[in-house]
Amino acid sequence: EEMYDFAAIQAKWQPIWEDLKPFSTSDPEDSRPRKYVLDMFPYPSGDLHMGHAEVYALGDIVARYWRHQGFNVLHPIGWDSFGLPAENAAIKRGIDPRGWTYDNIAQQKRSMRLYATSFDWDRELHTSDPEYYQWTQWLFLQLHKKGLAYRKDSWVNWDPIDQTVLANEQVLGDGTSERSGAVVVKKKLTQWYFKITDYADRLLDDLNQLEGSWPAKVLNMQRNWIGRSIGADVEFVIEGREERVTVFTTRPDTLFGATFMVVAPDSDLAADLVAGSSPEVQASFQEYLVQVQRSTEMERQATDRPKTGVFLGRYAVNPVNGERLPIWTADYVLADYGTGAVMAVPAHDQRDLDFARAFDLPVRVVVDTNAAVTGMIPVITPEMLDGTEELPELDPASTGIALPGEGRLINSGPLNGMSKTTAIKRIIEQLAADGTGRAAKNYRLRDWLISRQRYWGTPIPIIHGADGAEIPVPEEQLPVLLPASDGLDLKPKGTSPLGGAADWVNVANPIDGTPALRDADTMDTFVDSSWYFLRFLNPTDPTRAFDPKEAEKWAPVDQYVGGVEHAILHLLYARFITKFLFDEGYVSFTEPFTALLNQGMVILDGAKMSKSRGNLVYFTEEVERHGVDAVRLTMAFAGPPEDDIDWSDVSPVGSSKFLARAWRVARDVTSAPDVEWKSGDAALRRVTHRFLADAPGLVESFKFNVVVARLMELVNTTRKVIDTGPGPADAAVREAAEVTAMALNLFAPYAAEDMWQHLGYEPCIALVLWRKADPTLLVEEAVTAVVQVDGKMRTLLEVSPKISGEDLEKMAREAVPVIRSIGEREVVRVIVRVPKLVSIVTRS
Numbered sequence: 081e082e083m084y085d086f087a088a089i090q091a092k093w094q095p096i097w098e099d100l101k102p103f104s105t106s107d108p109e110d111s112r113p114r115k116y117v118l119d120m121f122p123y124p125s126g127d128l129h130m131g132h133a134e135v136y137a138l139g140d141i142v143a144r145y146w147r148h149q150g151f152n153v154l155h156p157i158g159w160d161s162f163g164l165p166a167e168n169a170a171i172k173r174g175i176d177p178r179g180w181t182y183d184n185i186a187q188q189k190r191s192m193r194l195y196a197t198s199f200d201w202d203r204e205l206h207t208s209d210p211e212y213y214q215w216t217q218w219l220f221l222q223l224h225k226k227g228l229a230y231r232k233d234s235w236v237n238w239d240p241i242d243q244t245v246l247a248n249e250q251v252l253g254d255g256t257s258e259r260s261g262a263v264v265v266k267k268k269l270t271q272w273y274f275k276i277t278d279y280a281d282r283l284l285d286d287l288n289q290l291e292g293s294w295p296a297k298v299l300n301m302q303r304n305w306i307g308r309s310i311g312a313d314v315e316f317v318i319e320g321r322e323e324r325v326t327v328f329t330t331r332p333d334t335l336f337g338a339t340f341m342v343v344a345p346d347s348d349l350a351a352d353l354v355a356g357s358s359p360e361v362q363a364s365f366q367e368y369l370v371q372v373q374r375s376t377e378m379e380r381q382a383t384d385r386p387k388t389g390v391f392l393g394r395y396a397v398n399p400v401n402g403e404r405l406p407i408w409t410a411d412y413v414l415a416d417y418g419t420g421a422v423m424a425v426p427a428h429d430q431r432d433l434d435f436a437r438a439f440d441l442p443v444r445v446v447v448d449t450n451a452a453v454t455g456m457i458p459v460i461t462p463e464m465l466d467g468t469e470e471l472p473e474l475d476p477a478s479t480g481i482a483l484p485g486e487g488r489l490i491n492s493g494p495l496n497g498m499s500k501t502t503a504i505k506r507i508i509e510q511l512a513a514d515g516t517g518r519a520a521k522n523y524r525l526r527d528w529l530i531s532r533q534r535y536w537g538t539p540i541p542i543i544h545g546a547d548g549a550e551i552p553v554p555e556e557q558l559p560v561l562l563p564a565s566d567g568l569d570l571k572p573k574g575t576s577p578l579g580g581a582a583d584w585v586n587v588a589n590p591i592d593g594t595p596a597l598r599d600a601d602t603m604d605t606f607v608d609s610s611w612y613f614l615r616f617l618n619p620t621d622p623t624r625a626f627d628p629k630e631a632e633k634w635a636p637v638d639q640y641v642g643g644v645e646h647a648i649l650h651l652l653y654a655r656f657i658t659k660f661l662f663d664e665g666y667v668s669f670t671e672p673f674t675a676l677l678n679q680g681m682v683i684l685d686g687a688k689m690s691k692s693r694g695n696l697v698y699f700t701e702e703v704e705r706h707g708v709d710a711v712r713l714t715m716a717f718a719g720p721p722e723d724d725i726d727w728s729d730v731s732p733v734g735s736s737k738f739l740a741r742a743w744r745v746a747r748d749v750t751s752a753p754d755v756e757w758k759s760g761d762a763a764l765r766r767v768t769h770r771f772l773a774d775a776p777g778l779v780e781s782f783k784f785n786v787v788v789a790r791l792m793e794l795v796n797t798t799r800k801v802i803d804t805g806p807g808p809a810d811a812a813v814r815e816a817a818e819v820t821a822m823a824l825n826l827f828a829p830y831a832a833e834d835m836w837q838h839l840g841y842e843p844c845i846a847l848v849l850w851r852k853a854d855p856t857l858l859v860e861e862a863v864t865a866v867v868q869v870d871g872k873m874r875t876l877l878e879v880s881p882k883i884s885g886e887d888l889e890k891m892a893r894e895a896v897p898v899i900r901s902i903g904e905r906e907v908v909r910v911i912v913r914v915p916k917l918v919s920i921v922t923r924s
């Protein structure tokens with residue numbers, strides 16, 4: 081008897097598929113409805129790992145499923161192939177990052193093809209190809225044209241080991257670099273930014289459209305990242321200074337409770353204010369500033385840290401009551417949030433209260449909070465409860481606990497007696513009327529810093545004139561090619577390695593021909609991946625980034641699949657660029673990814689599996705040992721796709737056994753393809769058609785593991801019919817085997833194709849339409865339940881074999897013969913054995 085041999089089956093079908101190209105989307109006449117299924121593209125950091133094996137298995141289920149449902153499915157793949165790992169490997173080994181990258185791509189591609197991912201390989205792209213990055217540069221120029229790409233001097237997070245700028249999100253909670261582990265420091269540099277903050281409201285509000293089709297967790301992460309605060313800007317006159325200082329507050333209702341002002345030490349404002357102070361103040365300010373610059377943003381925001389600061393010797397005037405407020409500087413106020421200055425209301429803000437108590441500044445309560453409602457009662461001791469000690473007052477100055485809750489305004493002149501909401505409204509009206517303030521919003525979101533002082537990235541298409549002018553490279557001169565790396569010092573030193581490419585950097589000013597310099601920075605690789613889903617529509621078009629007509633046909637992406645590690649930045653940037661392209665008229669939609677599936681991680685004994693931790697289980701080894709199909713099936717069967725998979729808890733061996741069983745069933749079928757289905761075993765046909773009816777809903781709600789379980793049940797039932805029932809010639813056996821092959825194509829395409837051939841069909845099973853369930857076979861069989869009253873059979877009920885105990889008892893009690901038989905007697909006990917028996921015991 082022939083054995084299921086996964087290696088032989090793989091070797092047989094892979095070349096046939098490559099030849100037949102069942103996943104091609106190149107036919108413009110194709111009239112099927114369309115779906116765009118996209119898996120996050122990989123970074124080519126060596127061979128594929130088990131995390132890839134998971135995401136590409138899951139994405140492929142979705143893509144293959146929609147093809148079975150009659151859709152023309154675009155399922156492309158490419159490589160996010162610029163980036164630091166290539167450069168670091170190149171430095172370490174003295175090789176070319178380009179060579180390293182493309183070798184890895186070749187390796188990953190071989191693995192992906194073997195892995196039977198249903199990609200349209202004709203659309204493959206690499207972000208590091210000039211044919212691609214030319215259009216990343218084009219995108220930069222469009223943003224630049226609209227004032228959305230700009231340069232500014234700013235404090236940046238600096239990784240002293242990798243010698244590069246880091247985005248905030250690359251700095252971990254403990255202030256170290258996500259990449260190198262170095263303690264991140266602050267450094268002032270002139271950097272390119274994209275003005276994503278112009279889109280903050282839309283990026284936030286449009287998340288509502290994605291409710292239900294994106295994971296709630298991701299929506300929340302995006303919301304928090306954007307972090308919109310609503311409040312007011314309030315202007316304070318500064319004694320001895322012409323310009324007023326504006327503060328942002330979410331609590332303008334507490335303006336009468338402001339007792340001092342605090343400005344960020346590293347803000348221009350602090351430097352300006354201190355310039356007008358005494359030399360002693362200036363000296364202590366300078367000393368403080370040095371100390372502050374050694375700490376990270378995380379540390380500065382930590383609430384458990386003792387408050388530090390310096391009085392600047394200056395005073396602000398409260399616009400509502402004319403009070404003089406001393407101006408302090410303290411590191412808990414951040415330079416780049418709001419205006420970098422706050423009105424301190426210590427009674428109602430904990431940070432301000434901690435500061436006021438540390439420096440003995442006044443505290444004035446202006447909101448009478450109801451302690452019971454706000455839960456702000458300080459710790460109550462047993463002595464307080466038995467009356468031997470007094471209950472504490474709600475006096476923040478003595479308790480040290482601020483009162484941020486709601487209440488009635490007091491000590492606030494015209495606001496007295498008002499609620500918070502009314503007071504906020506009233507005070508904003510008054511400030512606006514006086515010209516000293518207005519309603520305002522603030523965001524946690526900052527502009528997107530895109531400059532990188534590294535070699536292996538997309539060159540920024542800007543030329544700097546001798547006069548300091550920033551001249552965009554004319555579009556017809558794109559791409560600005562990345563020069564060869566040989567001869568360049570790639571070692572990080574804080575300036576871009578491209579600066580060392582003299583022939584490349586020195587150019588003629590495109591306007592007047594005078595000597596000029598190319599911008600030597602490269603772009604953050606998140607720029608490359610912010611628009612790649614559009615390039616798949618025309619990956620080889622030399623004339624434009626993408627064809628808007630193709631975008632109209634295919635985009636937005638119907639289903640995006642990838643890791644939750646991209647829940648914030650990549651998705652936010654792609655959403656931003658999509659909205660920008662919408663504004664510019666290039667696309668007609670405002671969200672790039674209609675639905676999102678985040679897969680969990682693959683772990684081994686609880687440890688995350690990724691390149692950085694040294695792959696604990698190797699993709700190639702597992703595929704060699706168990707076969708592609710068994711690995712893919714294991715990924716699907718392990719549990720809900722969002723959950724982590726511990727590879728030591730799952731059984732690729734079990735998957736392999738199941739595949740052999742399914743394959744064997746197809747081998748055993750002896751009837752011909754034109755057999756009359758209706759003649760088949762009815763019970764098996766019911767199981768088959770129940771599966772056909774249920775599987776689509778299960779796949780569409782990502783319950784892949786349930787589909788696999790149901791498929792196992794179908795195979796077992798079929799096996800029983802072959803061995804102990806009507807036998808292998810029964811039409812229902814063929815039907816079940818065909819449905820099994822088709823459904824198995826979602827998870828185990830090699831076995832499925834091979835089964836399909838044994839069943840007498842030509843390849844490719846991937847293009848076979850999903851069989852329609854026959855409704856007459858979905859009606860469940862009825863069973864007969866006996867109802868007894870005091871041991872005597874009173875009636876028979878026809879019920880579903882799956883009826884619940886409650887329903888069965890209810891039906892029994894409502895049956896007329898039963899009601900008659902019970903009469904006036906009392907029911908003392910009911911015994912229910914679903915689905916066959918209800919026994920009622922009575923007492924008169």
Ligand code: ANZ
Nearest residue numbers: 309328329330331412413414417418420422425428429
């Ligand atoms: C007075 C006040 C009274 C405040 C009160 C709060 C409570 P979110 O919600 O995060 O937007 N703030 C403003 N700019 C700041 C900065 N650059 N660094 C540190 N803190 C800053 O917080 C806004 C509140 O944080 C603002 O409202 C301000 O303090 C403070 F009972 O103003 B509030």
